Amino acid sequence: MTRLFGTDGVRAVANAVLTPELMTALGRALSVHLSGAASARRRVVVGRDPRPSSELLEAAFLAGLCSAGSDAITVGVVPTAAVAYLTTHFGAAAGAVITASHNPLEDNGLKLFDHAGHKYSEADEILIEGLVHAGTTPWPTLRGRAVGRIRNHSHIASEIYISHLMAEMPDLDGVVLTVDCANGASATIAPAAYRQAGATVIEIAGDTSGNKINCGVGATNPEYLQQALGNDLSSIGFAHDGDADRLLAVDELGRIVDGADLLAIFAVDAQQRGQLNHDALVTTPMTNSGLGTSLANRGIKVVESSIGDRAVLRTMLANGYSLGGEQNGHVISLARATTGDGILSGLRLLEIMQRSGKKLHELTAVWCRQPQRIVNIPVQDRQFLERSRGLKQLVTEERERLVDMGGRLIVRLSTIENIVRVVCEGPDDDTADSVTTRVVADIYSRLENEAQG
CATH class of the missing domain: 3.40.120.10 (Alpha-D-Glucose-1,6-Bisphosphate, subunit A, domain 3)
Structure with missing residues (x-):
């Protein structure tokens, strides 16, 4: 079947x-x-x-x-x-x-x-x-x-949902925010919600026709938001995806703030306020391993579920955990939502900034990232990995070598897109770069050979 x-x-x-x-x-x-x-x-x-x-x-x-x-x-x-x-x-x-x-x-x-x-x-x-x-x-x-x-x-x-988002939300007067709506569903809600909370909002990629949804914009293309912000150090930016269940941000220094950053910020804040159930955070194998090491030093346990925000949710519900998510920007805060909500994540992040008096780049300093490289490679045939025995051997050898150095290598087919995703972590940038280059080059070579028959 x-x-x-x-x-x-x-x-x-x-x-x-x-x-x-x-x-x-x-x-x-x-x-x-x-x-x-x-x-x-x-x-x-x-x-x-x-x-x-x-x-x-x-x-x-x-x-x-x-x-x-x-x-x-x-x-x-x-x-x-x-x-x-x-x-x-x-x-x-x-x-x-x-x-x-x-x-x-x-x-x-x-x-x-x-x-x-x-x-x-x-x-x-x-x-x-x-x-x-x-x-x-x-x-x-x-x-x-x-x-x-x-x-x-x-x-x-929309009015009912925005009222839900505004519950327990403090006044965000003085916050200047650029919002990339990915020309998707967030354009109907996100700018209005942030403005109602008191922020000054500059909206980009807000076409609601649907004809440009996710086209070089949004959470999968945060570089567009970086360019829009330019050298403006007075504001930050939020990027949602087509259905607004993800959030990525750009801080005052022009750096991308991903889901791992958000999870670290939310976990530390919740723990400090006594609101992190069992002092635990749920993530997936795709999340930077530095998150677990850094949060362990703060007494926060990182629990790994299978890939996908539904798997994260099931692990949370089964164990009574209150916070979980993925590096791609899905964040589930069970105290306020039943699924990943990018707009709620944005409001929560602004609230933490306002309450703490810290800028976004200061908040991300709560953890240290392991050198990591992620490359997405389009494929036509979803059976490509299964028949590439030589590639499997290369991946096995590189993975074993990385493990000995405290790193890791994941090569997997996305279940929702025709993409082979390569995730490499190493003890330093040079190692992560070299391993990623070898694996990616091998994949492209095999794809080219197959295309030529």
């Missing part, structure tokens, strides 16, 4: 692989899956990002939901975290957001949340996949009042 869901929902080329027919089937399957919900009429909150295919795929998904008896509450173009919150706000049985997050314009996807606003478990996704692959045979044919209805709440959804 072909897997539809990856580590973060369904994601594929829209209207080619992720077709309206498949989205209708996913809507029906979700509705049937929810048939055991307590409420007589199951309600599903549905949002989307602004990319061109989102309206098409949303319409198909809604048709599937309603055909199998679920009601839909549509909330329009909102961040992924807004759908998670609104699912609980409206007391819905589930939430769904049509988005491909940081992926290119041509892609789209589907992320699902349960009634508590948590991303669907892998077990539930497998059940939904089974219903999709089973076809229409087991699905009921409903008529008349039995079919689902659609209620449009997009006119109030």
Whole structure:
């Protein structure tokens, strides 16, 4: 059986692989899956990002939901975290957001949340996949009042979500902030939220047409924000991705502040205030190992989960931890949210700066980064790594050598993009550079040889 869901929902080329027919089937399957919900009429909150295919795929998904008896509450173009919150706000049985997050314009996807606003478990996704692959045979044919209805709440959804974000938020008067909205869903929420908190906001990449989403901007391209800030030492910058569940920043010195920096800042602040459950932070193998070493010296334990923010969440819920995330900018603060929320992370960071009186570059000094290099290599065939035995041997040899020096090497295929990701850490910059260069050169050479037949 072909897997539809990856580590973060369904994601594929829209209207080619992720077709309206498949989205209708996913809507029906979700509705049937929810048939055991307590409420007589199951309600599903549905949002989307602004990319061109989102309206098409949303319409198909809604048709599937309603055909199998679920009601839909549509909330329009909102961040992924807004759908998670609104699912609980409206007391819905589930939430769904049509988005491909940081992926290119041509892609789209589907992320699902349960009634508590948590991303669907892998077990539930497998059940939904089974219903999709089973076809229409087991699905009921409903008529008349039995079919689902659609209620449009997009006119109030943003206001409700911003009110949630503003809870316990102090006055940020005097803060000057440049916000890169990635031409995505954050453009509808982020600038308004930061301004409502009192900050002076300069908005860039704020096109809400969807035609430029993630195109050289946003959290996957923080260099755009760096260039926009230039030599201005009076302000900092925030960069979100297409569905605003990530945050990266640029500090007063023009340096990129990534998810590892944010996790370090949030963990130390929470511990000092007695709000870090079990004095623990959850991360993934992709996070710089210097974070664990540095925080251990402060009495904070770093717990490693599998890759993906859903895996981080499951580890947090299973052990009662309150903070976790990934180096890519996903941060989950369970005291305020049920999933990664880039805008909430931004507000939290500004609040810490305001309360501590420290600049952003001063806050990042709470930890020391291990020399690390990350290279993403596009591939056409997702089986490339499996058949490259010579590459596996090289990676094994380099990994063993690095381990002896206190470093590490990860070469893996992304589950949501056709990308081979190389992550190398060494005892010094020269070692990290040389190992990364050898591995990356070998990969490109093999790709070129395959292309030439």
